[in-house]
Amino acid sequence: MIVPEKAIRVANYSNVKKAKVAAIALTSSGQIIAFAHNKRISGNPKKFTQHAEEVLIQKLNKLRAFDRFKNIIILVIRINIFGLSMAKPCNKCQKLLQEYPANILYSGWDQQIYRLKSE
């Protein structure tokens, strides 16, 4: 799979300096449905990060995307100064993603795209 340019741009909007992550949802024909990046939430004594996958799922639910589209692809990428990096979803996000009928892909250390699960 070729990583859409849009995914790279979205990851660049992240305010998490050490891990700029984007999650992008596509139809099986490659049309972008929604996208999100991770964000650091300030104003909390323990600063925490909202993960891109969580934000994306919220957006997809708002759009009722899982009713409207079949075979949604969710691609999670992480970028650093060298390009793509490891973006395997954390356990919490993996659990969340398992609840939805989608093909989940993520970028690896070697800049290849890996499959977490398929529907």
Ligand SMILES: [Zn+2]
């Ligand atoms: Zn996560």
